[in-house]
Amino acid sequence: MLxxxxxxxxxxxxxxxAGDLLSDLGTRIFFPRGIISQGGEAKQFGKVANATxxxxxxxxxxxxxxxxxxxxxxxxxxxxxxxxxxxxxPDLRKKWKELxxxxxxxxAGKATSNPVVVPGLTAxxxxxxxxxxxxxxxxxxxxxxxxxxxxxxxxRRGAELHTFNMFxxxxxxxxxxxxxxxxxxxxxxxxxxxxxxxxxxxxxxTNAEAKQIVQVVKSLAEKGTKIIIWDDDAYFGLNYEEDIxxxxxxxxxxxxxxxxxxxxxxxxxxxxxxxxFRCGFLTFAGKGISDEQYLALEKKLMGLIRSSVSCxxxxxxxxxxxxxxxxxxxxxKKLFRDMLCARYKKVRAFVDTHKSSVLEALPFNSGYxxxxxxxCNAEELRLKILHEKQIGTISIDESTLRVAFSSVDEDKxxxxxxxxxxxxxxx
Numbered sequence: 319m320l321x322x323x324x325x326x327x328x329x330x331x332x333x334x335x336a337g338d339l340l341s342d343l344g345t346r347i348f349f350p351r352g353i354i355s356q357g358g359e360a361k362q363f364g365k366v367a368n369a370t371x372x373x374x375x376x377x378x379x380x381x382x383x384x385x386x387x388x389x390x391x392x393x394x395x396x397x398x399x400x401x402x403x404x405x406x407x408p409d410l411r412k413k414w415k416e417l418x419x420x421x422x423x424x425x426a427g428k429a430t431s432n433p434v435v436v437p438g439l440t441a442x443x444x445x446x447x448x449x450x451x452x453x454x455x456x457x458x459x460x461x462x463x464x465x466x467x468x469x470x471x472x473x474r475r476g477a478e479l480h481t482f483n484m485f486x487x488x489x490x491x492x493x494x495x496x497x498x499x500x501x502x503x504x505x506x507x508x509x510x511x512x513x514x515x516x517x518x519x520x521x522x523x524t525n526a527e528a529k530q531i532v533q534v535v536k537s538l539a540e541k542g543t544k545i546i547i548w549d550d551d552a553y554f555g556l557n558y559e560e561d562i563x564x565x566x567x568x569x570x571x572x573x574x575x576x577x578x579x580x581x582x583x584x585x586x587x588x589x590x591x592x593x594x595f596r597c598g599f600l601t602f603a604g605k606g607i608s609d610e611q612y613l614a615l616e617k618k619l620m621g622l623i624r625s626s627v628s629c630x631x632x633x634x635x636x637x638x639x640x641x642x643x644x645x646x647x648x649x650x651k652k653l654f655r656d657m658l659c660a661r662y663k664k665v666r667a668f669v670d671t672h673k674s675s676v677l678e679a680l681p682f683n684s685g686y687x688x689x690x691x692x693x694c695n696a697e698e699l700r701l702k703i704l705h706e707k708q709i710g711t712i713s714i715d716e717s718t719l720r721v722a723f724s725s726v727d728e729d730k731x732x733x734x735x736x737x738x739x740x741x742x743x744x745x
Contacts, residue, residue, distance in 0.1 A: 321348055323349070335546070336607065338544045339507055344450055344618065350621070373400065380399050382399045397632065410639045411433050421555065425569045428569075428573040429573070431601055434601075434619050434623075436630060437596045438585070442585075442598045444474065455477060457480070458480045458481070458499070460482060461483055462689065463484075463518075467479060480502065489527060490524075492530045508545045508546070510547055512547060514566075515554075515684035516685065520682035522562045523567075549580060549581065551582060553589075554566060555589055558684055566584070572603035580602070580603045590647075592634070661724070662682075662723060668732060668735045672735070672739055674739050676699075676743060686722055687724070696716055702744070703737065706741060709734055721735075
């Protein structure tokens, strides 16, 4: 029997694409009116004293050990050690939405939810799996793709991971994508994840390819298929060629059709070079979804957060909020992006001028990585490169070897790639 609070949220979402696509757990989950909810009320109305939250307070302020405080002297005690609300620091959520709209002008005039803070983009993917996939509802992803998708969806959620072929003729395989989407649509609904720039290939769609992708989704939606699209934008903005669609596809899907729910999974992790902050965001958008319905989705998401990590880390949220207001942050980020672009160009020049009977570079134009399709076993090749050449790479599957040029200094790129090609030929 459903909890009445879950039923209330389900009733609010009834008749929307979001409500139709909920998983078994997504249907059951709710945000309780327990300690966190009551503590929020006490914070607002408990003027004499607030005896709700398990925090040590001194004269109304959180206590912080001097041995802790000295490492972050510019943060207040509250910014450093307090709990943040379950959905995240409200000022940070507001700021991230402002930045999202600035980076994606195609969102102008389109309603979205407020971004909800999650403890990293991986957690965001996991929470979306909780909400929308189960043993009866698979997720469609590209092949090759990041191996953690399988761990989250198949192992953790007990759902199936279906795939489409990522590449054909030197670019995005739109025919495979269309065929796979149509096959999924036979069940009446589609759950699909798009990751651009992609991990492991480092590829983003061209402007023409982006249009084709959107058209496939729109065509199925117009025929009555309920579709949710997860836009995994972990490497957003790291584009190195001219003909790349410059925004997140979330901007296209946000108000595409009443049968399409879009979710943006993003954060400062890669965009702002703060990998260990574990601070990400989930933002929902769908044509015809009301503010009340967005809030219902938010509360279901808050239930998942509350029942797993309770809330995300305060210091990373506080530092991010302050950093986003620094006048030089964009200039500083450009220096890092230019450095990555220079490494990309060095790798591009190498693979374009070297031939191999074993390695074929998959299309790449953005992000942190590039990958090879291998005619030998990729894991065996990885071990050979590691132990004989002392160079680390990643075998994504038996025929895909990923190389993170983001972590290789420019002056070592020729040496690294020469060793990889040599080891492959020795196989």
